[in-house]
Amino acid sequence: MASLGTLDGKPEFLLDDRIYAPCGADWELSWPLTLSEDESVVACRATSQKTQKTCIVVDGRRGEEFDRVGPPALSRDGKRVAYRVQLGERCFVVVGNERGPDGELMSDPAISADGNVVAYAARREGRWRLVVGTKETPLDHQPSVVFLSADGRSVGYWYMESGASGISRIRVVVDGKAGEPFDLVTRPVFSPDGRRVTYGADDGKKQFVVIGDRKIEVVGRAGDPVFSPDGRKVGYGARIGREIWWKILDLP
Amino acid sequence: MSLARSLYLLALAACAAAHSPREDGFRERRLAILPESARQNLPIAFSDDGSRAAYIDQEGNACRVVAGEWKSRAFERLC
Numbered sequence: 001m002a003s004l005g006t007l008d009g010k011p012e013f014l015l016d017d018r019i020y021a022p023c024g025a026d027w028e029l030s031w032p033l034t035l036s037e038d039e040s041v042v043a044c045r046a047t048s049q050k051t052q053k054t055c056i057v058v059d060g061r062r063g064e065e066f067d068r069v070g071p072p073a074l075s076r077d078g079k080r081v082a083y084r085v086q087l088g089e090r091c092f093v094v095v096g097n098e099r100g101p102d103g104e105l106m107s108d109p110a111i112s113a114d115g116n117v118v119a120y121a122a123r124r125e126g127r128w129r130l131v132v133g134t135k136e137t138p139l140d141h142q143p144s145v146v147f148l149s150a151d152g153r154s155v156g157y158w159y160m161e162s163g164a165s166g167i168s169r170i171r172v173v174v175d176g177k178a179g180e181p182f183d184l185v186t187r188p189v190f191s192p193d194g195r196r197v198t199y200g201a202d203d204g205k206k207q208f209v210v211i212g213d214r215k216i217e218v219v220g221r222a223g224d225p226v227f228s229p230d231g232r233k234v235g236y237g238a239r240i241g242r243e244i245w246w247k248i249l250d251l252p
Numbered sequence: 253m254s255l256a257r258s259l260y261l262l263a264l265a266a267c268a269a270a271h272s273p274r275e276d277g278f279r280e281r282r283l284a285i286l287p288e289s290a291r292q293n294l295p296i297a298f299s300d301d302g303s304r305a306a307y308i309d310q311e312g313n314a315c316r317v318v319a320g321e322w323k324s325r326a327f328e329r330l331c
Binding site for chain 2: 001003014016017222223224226228229233235236237239242243244245246247248
Protein backbone atom coordinates (compact mmCIF):
# COMPACT_ATOMS: atom_id res chain seq x y z
CA MET A 1 0.00 0.00 0.00
CA ALA A 2 1.51 3.29 -1.04
CA SER A 3 0.26 6.67 0.05
CA LEU A 4 1.45 10.24 0.16
CA GLY A 5 1.41 12.39 3.26
CA THR A 6 3.17 15.31 4.80
CA LEU A 7 5.23 15.72 7.92
CA ASP A 8 5.34 19.27 9.24
CA GLY A 9 4.39 20.51 5.79
CA LYS A 10 6.92 18.34 3.96
CA PRO A 11 5.62 15.58 1.68
CA GLU A 12 6.46 12.04 2.78
CA PHE A 13 5.81 8.75 1.02
CA LEU A 14 4.60 5.69 2.83
CA LEU A 15 4.95 2.08 1.74
CA ASP A 16 2.52 0.38 4.11
CA ASP A 17 3.57 2.01 7.40
CA ARG A 18 7.18 2.69 6.42
CA ILE A 19 8.33 6.14 5.41
CA TYR A 20 10.02 5.89 2.00
CA ALA A 21 12.82 8.48 1.82
CA PRO A 22 15.67 6.96 -0.20
CA CYS A 23 17.43 10.23 -1.01
CA GLY A 24 17.50 12.01 2.31
CA ALA A 25 16.03 15.31 3.41
CA ASP A 26 17.51 17.36 0.56
CA TRP A 27 15.37 15.61 -2.04
CA GLU A 28 11.61 15.92 -2.29
CA LEU A 29 9.81 13.02 -3.96
CA SER A 30 6.83 13.37 -6.31
CA TRP A 31 3.78 11.14 -6.72
CA PRO A 32 3.30 8.53 -8.07
CA LEU A 33 5.57 5.72 -6.97
CA THR A 34 6.05 3.13 -9.71
CA LEU A 35 6.60 -0.49 -8.71
CA SER A 36 7.88 -3.55 -10.52
CA GLU A 37 5.56 -6.54 -10.71
CA ASP A 38 6.98 -8.20 -7.60
CA GLU A 39 7.14 -4.80 -5.85
CA SER A 40 10.85 -5.21 -5.23
CA VAL A 41 11.80 -2.18 -7.34
CA VAL A 42 10.48 1.30 -6.58
CA ALA A 43 10.91 4.28 -8.89
CA CYS A 44 9.77 7.89 -8.57
CA ARG A 45 10.76 11.49 -9.27
CA ALA A 46 12.91 13.51 -6.87
CA THR A 47 13.63 17.25 -6.80
CA SER A 48 16.69 18.77 -5.13
CA GLN A 49 15.72 21.39 -2.58
CA LYS A 50 19.05 23.13 -3.22
CA THR A 51 19.19 23.29 -7.02
CA GLN A 52 15.55 22.54 -7.98
CA LYS A 53 16.90 19.99 -10.48
CA THR A 54 14.93 16.77 -10.79
CA CYS A 55 15.84 13.18 -11.48
CA ILE A 56 14.43 9.68 -11.44
CA VAL A 57 15.24 7.52 -8.44
CA VAL A 58 15.24 3.74 -8.93
CA ASP A 59 15.82 1.62 -5.86
CA GLY A 60 17.31 4.59 -4.06
CA ARG A 61 19.80 5.40 -6.83
CA ARG A 62 19.43 8.84 -8.36
CA GLY A 63 19.73 9.16 -12.12
CA GLU A 64 20.97 12.10 -14.18
CA GLU A 65 19.62 15.48 -13.12
CA PHE A 66 17.50 17.61 -15.46
CA ASP A 67 15.32 20.72 -15.34
CA ARG A 68 12.21 18.55 -15.16
CA VAL A 69 11.30 14.90 -15.57
CA GLY A 70 8.00 13.08 -15.96
CA PRO A 71 6.89 10.03 -13.95
CA PRO A 72 8.87 6.84 -14.63
CA ALA A 73 7.56 3.81 -16.52
CA LEU A 74 9.09 0.50 -15.45
CA SER A 75 9.35 -2.86 -17.17
CA ARG A 76 7.74 -5.68 -15.22
CA ASP A 77 11.02 -6.77 -13.69
CA GLY A 78 11.94 -3.19 -12.86
CA LYS A 79 15.24 -3.40 -14.73
CA ARG A 80 14.38 -0.89 -17.44
CA VAL A 81 12.99 2.58 -16.87
CA ALA A 82 11.72 5.20 -19.31
CA TYR A 83 10.76 8.81 -18.63
CA ARG A 84 10.25 12.20 -20.29
CA VAL A 85 12.82 14.94 -19.79
CA GLN A 86 12.60 18.70 -20.13
CA LEU A 87 15.99 20.37 -20.56
CA GLY A 88 15.74 24.04 -21.40
CA GLU A 89 13.66 24.34 -24.57
CA ARG A 90 14.22 20.72 -25.53
CA CYS A 91 12.49 17.58 -24.41
CA PHE A 92 13.28 13.94 -25.06
CA VAL A 93 12.64 10.50 -23.64
CA VAL A 94 15.29 8.62 -21.70
CA VAL A 95 15.24 4.82 -21.85
CA GLY A 96 17.72 3.28 -19.47
CA ASN A 97 20.67 5.61 -19.87
CA GLU A 98 20.03 6.51 -23.51
CA ARG A 99 18.43 9.73 -24.73
CA GLY A 100 15.97 9.67 -27.59
CA PRO A 101 15.67 12.34 -30.28
CA ASP A 102 14.69 15.88 -29.30
CA GLY A 103 11.19 17.24 -29.66
CA GLU A 104 9.23 20.38 -28.91
CA LEU A 105 6.67 18.63 -26.73
CA MET A 106 6.25 15.03 -25.63
CA SER A 107 3.93 12.75 -23.73
CA ASP A 108 5.09 10.46 -20.97
CA PRO A 109 6.36 7.16 -22.38
CA ALA A 110 4.82 3.72 -22.02
CA ILE A 111 7.02 0.64 -21.87
CA SER A 112 6.37 -3.00 -22.76
CA ALA A 113 6.50 -5.71 -20.11
CA ASP A 114 9.97 -6.84 -21.14
CA GLY A 115 11.21 -3.26 -21.50
CA ASN A 116 12.20 -3.68 -25.14
CA VAL A 117 9.55 -1.38 -26.67
CA VAL A 118 8.88 2.21 -25.64
CA ALA A 119 6.05 4.34 -27.07
CA TYR A 120 5.29 8.03 -26.71
CA ALA A 121 3.92 11.02 -28.61
CA ALA A 122 6.28 13.76 -29.78
CA ARG A 123 5.85 17.06 -31.59
CA ARG A 124 8.67 17.84 -33.97
CA GLU A 125 8.66 20.67 -36.51
CA GLY A 126 5.13 21.48 -35.45
CA ARG A 127 3.73 18.00 -36.23
CA TRP A 128 2.63 15.40 -33.67
CA ARG A 129 3.89 11.87 -34.19
CA LEU A 130 3.32 8.57 -32.44
CA VAL A 131 6.66 6.94 -31.72
CA VAL A 132 6.75 3.17 -31.13
CA GLY A 133 10.29 1.85 -30.88
CA THR A 134 12.02 3.23 -33.97
CA LYS A 135 8.78 3.71 -35.97
CA GLU A 136 7.11 7.13 -36.19
CA THR A 137 3.56 7.75 -37.41
CA PRO A 138 2.35 11.31 -38.13
CA LEU A 139 -0.88 12.29 -36.36
CA ASP A 140 -3.50 14.96 -36.96
CA HIS A 141 -4.07 15.65 -33.26
CA GLN A 142 -2.21 15.90 -29.98
CA PRO A 143 -2.23 12.68 -27.95
CA SER A 144 -2.47 13.16 -24.21
CA VAL A 145 -1.71 9.67 -22.93
CA VAL A 146 -0.02 6.80 -24.77
CA PHE A 147 -0.44 3.16 -23.69
CA LEU A 148 1.13 -0.04 -24.93
CA SER A 149 0.30 -3.74 -24.86
CA ALA A 150 2.48 -6.02 -22.75
CA ASP A 151 4.21 -7.42 -25.84
CA GLY A 152 4.70 -3.95 -27.33
CA ARG A 153 2.91 -4.84 -30.58
CA SER A 154 -0.24 -2.77 -30.05
CA VAL A 155 -0.37 0.87 -29.12
CA GLY A 156 -3.07 3.35 -28.23
CA TYR A 157 -3.55 6.90 -27.08
CA TRP A 158 -6.27 9.33 -26.25
CA TYR A 159 -6.76 12.89 -27.35
CA MET A 160 -9.11 15.77 -26.66
CA GLU A 161 -11.36 16.99 -29.42
CA SER A 162 -13.57 20.06 -29.40
CA GLY A 163 -17.24 19.36 -29.83
CA ALA A 164 -19.79 21.52 -31.61
CA SER A 165 -20.70 23.18 -28.30
CA GLY A 166 -17.05 24.01 -27.66
CA ILE A 167 -16.80 21.45 -24.89
CA SER A 168 -13.84 19.11 -25.21
CA ARG A 169 -14.41 15.36 -25.34
CA ILE A 170 -11.92 12.52 -25.11
CA ARG A 171 -11.49 9.91 -27.81
CA VAL A 172 -9.42 6.74 -27.38
CA VAL A 173 -7.53 5.47 -30.44
CA VAL A 174 -6.26 1.88 -30.57
CA ASP A 175 -3.96 0.77 -33.38
CA GLY A 176 -5.20 3.67 -35.47
CA LYS A 177 -8.93 3.07 -34.90
CA ALA A 178 -10.77 5.82 -32.99
CA GLY A 179 -13.51 5.03 -30.48
CA GLU A 180 -16.50 7.20 -29.66
CA PRO A 181 -15.93 10.38 -27.64
CA PHE A 182 -16.68 10.63 -23.91
CA ASP A 183 -16.58 13.35 -21.28
CA LEU A 184 -14.01 11.42 -19.23
CA VAL A 185 -12.07 8.21 -19.62
CA THR A 186 -9.86 6.22 -17.27
CA ARG A 187 -6.45 4.95 -18.32
CA PRO A 188 -6.95 2.27 -21.01
CA VAL A 189 -5.24 -1.12 -20.71
CA PHE A 190 -4.72 -3.87 -23.25
CA SER A 191 -5.80 -7.47 -22.75
CA PRO A 192 -2.94 -9.91 -22.13
CA ASP A 193 -2.94 -10.93 -25.81
CA GLY A 194 -2.96 -7.27 -26.88
CA ARG A 195 -6.09 -7.67 -29.03
CA ARG A 196 -8.58 -5.65 -26.98
CA VAL A 197 -8.58 -2.58 -24.77
CA THR A 198 -10.73 -1.73 -21.77
CA TYR A 199 -11.28 1.58 -20.01
CA GLY A 200 -13.86 3.35 -17.92
CA ALA A 201 -15.80 6.18 -19.54
CA ASP A 202 -18.26 8.80 -18.35
CA ASP A 203 -20.84 10.47 -20.54
CA GLY A 204 -22.86 12.99 -18.58
CA LYS A 205 -24.08 11.14 -15.50
CA LYS A 206 -23.80 7.75 -17.16
CA GLN A 207 -20.86 5.46 -16.47
CA PHE A 208 -19.55 2.84 -18.82
CA VAL A 209 -16.91 0.17 -19.13
CA VAL A 210 -15.65 0.01 -22.69
CA ILE A 211 -14.24 -3.33 -23.87
CA GLY A 212 -13.06 -3.31 -27.45
CA ASP A 213 -16.05 -2.12 -29.50
CA ARG A 214 -18.57 -2.74 -26.70
CA LYS A 215 -19.83 -0.06 -24.33
CA ILE A 216 -21.44 -1.46 -21.18
CA GLU A 217 -23.33 0.85 -18.84
CA VAL A 218 -22.41 0.28 -15.19
CA VAL A 219 -23.30 1.80 -11.83
CA GLY A 220 -20.92 2.98 -9.13
CA ARG A 221 -17.67 2.44 -11.01
CA ALA A 222 -14.93 3.62 -8.66
CA GLY A 223 -11.83 1.98 -10.11
CA ASP A 224 -10.21 1.48 -13.49
CA PRO A 225 -11.24 -1.68 -15.40
CA VAL A 226 -8.58 -4.37 -15.90
CA PHE A 227 -8.49 -7.68 -17.77
CA SER A 228 -8.19 -11.01 -16.01
CA PRO A 229 -4.93 -12.87 -16.75
CA ASP A 230 -6.69 -15.12 -19.29
CA GLY A 231 -8.29 -12.09 -20.98
CA ARG A 232 -11.80 -13.58 -20.70
CA LYS A 233 -13.13 -11.20 -18.05
CA VAL A 234 -12.89 -7.54 -17.12
CA GLY A 235 -12.98 -6.51 -13.48
CA TYR A 236 -13.48 -3.10 -11.95
CA GLY A 237 -13.99 -1.64 -8.51
CA ALA A 238 -17.39 -0.22 -7.65
CA ARG A 239 -19.02 1.55 -4.77
CA ILE A 240 -22.70 0.83 -4.33
CA GLY A 241 -24.09 2.71 -1.36
CA ARG A 242 -21.69 1.89 1.46
CA GLU A 243 -20.58 -1.35 -0.13
CA ILE A 244 -17.30 -1.71 -2.03
CA TRP A 245 -17.42 -4.35 -4.73
CA TRP A 246 -15.15 -5.98 -7.26
CA LYS A 247 -17.44 -6.43 -10.25
CA ILE A 248 -16.86 -8.79 -13.16
CA LEU A 249 -17.92 -8.54 -16.80
CA ASP A 250 -17.66 -11.78 -18.77
CA LEU A 251 -16.52 -11.44 -22.35
CA PRO A 252 -17.99 -13.42 -25.25
CA MET B 253 4.37 15.45 18.55
CA SER B 254 5.28 11.97 17.42
CA LEU B 255 6.22 11.22 13.85
CA ALA B 256 3.14 9.14 13.23
CA ARG B 257 0.72 11.63 14.67
CA SER B 258 2.12 14.50 12.66
CA LEU B 259 1.62 12.75 9.33
CA TYR B 260 -1.47 13.27 7.31
CA LEU B 261 -2.34 11.57 4.11
CA LEU B 262 -2.90 13.57 1.00
CA ALA B 263 -3.75 10.84 -1.38
CA LEU B 264 -4.55 7.19 -1.52
CA ALA B 265 -4.17 5.38 -4.75
CA ALA B 266 -2.89 2.25 -6.27
CA CYS B 267 0.68 2.65 -7.41
CA ALA B 268 1.50 2.93 -11.06
CA ALA B 269 2.73 -0.60 -11.20
CA ALA B 270 3.78 -3.05 -13.89
CA HIS B 271 1.38 -5.53 -12.35
CA SER B 272 -0.56 -8.32 -13.98
CA PRO B 273 -3.64 -9.51 -12.09
CA ARG B 274 -3.67 -12.95 -10.52
CA GLU B 275 -6.27 -15.36 -11.85
CA ASP B 276 -7.33 -16.84 -8.51
CA GLY B 277 -8.58 -13.54 -7.16
CA PHE B 278 -10.53 -12.58 -10.23
CA ARG B 279 -14.11 -13.13 -9.18
CA GLU B 280 -17.03 -10.90 -8.27
CA ARG B 281 -17.23 -10.20 -4.57
CA ARG B 282 -18.06 -7.64 -1.95
CA LEU B 283 -14.79 -6.36 -0.56
CA ALA B 284 -15.93 -4.15 2.27
CA ILE B 285 -18.75 -2.19 3.80
CA LEU B 286 -17.71 1.36 4.45
CA PRO B 287 -18.20 2.33 8.08
CA GLU B 288 -20.02 5.54 8.88
CA SER B 289 -16.64 7.00 9.77
CA ALA B 290 -15.11 6.40 6.34
CA ARG B 291 -14.35 9.49 4.34
CA GLN B 292 -17.00 9.79 1.67
CA ASN B 293 -15.27 12.06 -0.79
CA LEU B 294 -11.89 10.36 -1.11
CA PRO B 295 -11.02 7.82 -3.78
CA ILE B 296 -11.03 4.09 -3.16
CA ALA B 297 -8.02 2.15 -4.41
CA PHE B 298 -8.31 -1.40 -5.75
CA SER B 299 -5.67 -4.06 -6.28
CA ASP B 300 -5.41 -5.23 -9.89
CA ASP B 301 -6.69 -8.70 -9.05
CA GLY B 302 -9.72 -7.30 -7.24
CA SER B 303 -8.83 -8.97 -3.98
CA ARG B 304 -8.41 -5.79 -1.94
CA ALA B 305 -9.78 -2.27 -1.71
CA ALA B 306 -8.37 0.53 0.39
CA TYR B 307 -10.17 3.48 1.89
CA ILE B 308 -9.61 6.02 4.65
CA ASP B 309 -11.37 5.61 7.96
CA GLN B 310 -11.60 8.31 10.59
CA GLU B 311 -12.58 7.98 14.23
CA GLY B 312 -12.25 11.20 16.16
CA ASN B 313 -8.79 12.53 15.43
CA ALA B 314 -7.43 9.13 14.37
CA CYS B 315 -7.35 8.41 10.66
CA ARG B 316 -6.31 5.08 9.17
CA VAL B 317 -5.91 3.56 5.76
CA VAL B 318 -7.92 0.31 5.74
CA ALA B 319 -7.32 -2.44 3.17
CA GLY B 320 -9.01 -5.74 3.94
CA GLU B 321 -7.74 -6.93 7.29
CA TRP B 322 -4.85 -4.49 7.21
CA LYS B 323 -5.05 -1.16 8.98
CA SER B 324 -2.36 1.48 8.96
CA ARG B 325 -1.24 3.16 12.11
CA ALA B 326 -3.29 6.15 13.16
CA PHE B 327 -2.58 9.56 11.70
CA GLU B 328 -3.67 12.87 12.99
CA ARG B 329 -5.15 14.45 9.93
CA LEU B 330 -6.37 13.56 6.50
CA CYS B 331 -7.37 15.61 3.56
